[in-house]
Amino acid sequence: MHPLWAGGVGYALLSSSLLVLIPVCVVGGLLVGPAISCMMDALFRSYRDAPRGWWENYCKGMKQNWKASLLPGVVFSLALGIELFFGMVLFSGEGMPGIGTMAVFSGRAADPVHAVYCVLAAGGIV
Numbered sequence: 175m176h177p178l179w180a181g182g183v184g185y186a187l188l189s190s191s192l193l194v195l196i197p198v199c200v201v202g203g204l205l206v207g208p209a210i211s212c213m214m215d216a217l218f219r220s221y222r223d224a225p226r227g228w229w230e231n232y233c234k235g236m237k238q239n240w241k242a243s244l245l246p247g248v249v250f251s252l253a254l255g256i257e258l259f260f261g262m263v264l265f266s267g268e269g270m271p272g273i274g275t276m277a278v279f280s281g282r283a284a285d286p287v288h289a290v291y292c293v294l295a296a297g298g299i300v
Contacts (some may be wrong), residue, residue, distance in 0.1 A: 178202055183255050187262045199255035200248050207247015208240040215239055 179202025186195035215235030216228050224231055 179206060179251060179255075183258060186255070187259060190263070192259065195255050195259050196199045199252045202255075203248035203251030204244055205247075206251060207243040207245075208236060210240045210247070211243035235273070 179198060182198030182202065185194070186198060191222070212232050212235040215238070216231040219226075219231040226234070232297060260263060
């Protein structure tokens with residue numbers, strides 16, 4: 175990700191502040207979303223044997239996709255930042271997290287095998 179995003183998320187994790195994390199993720203997503211979109215566009219153009227070089231394809235992708243990639247960049251940056259923050263909160267606690275916390279944090283509570291593993295891991299069995 176972008177160094178601004180990584181530094182801001184690192185500061186938010188060290189200071190345990192969601193008030194820092196949310197604006198940093200929004201700004202980072204606004205910067206990273208178009209960059210990743212243009213990178214993928216240039217990559218797919220090269221797969222189709224576009225006549226131009228990679229930089230021209232990247233710039234053309236930026237002109238075509240930058241507006242549409244702002245919202246997905248912010249959403250995915252927020253999702254990643256919040257997951258990192260909650261992971262830090264989960265593993266920096268003084269006690270062992272509960273079974274429900276492990277199942278919710280894993281994000282795969284709908285997957286029965288993974289849910290059973292989380293329950294066993296939370297109980298110290300696995």
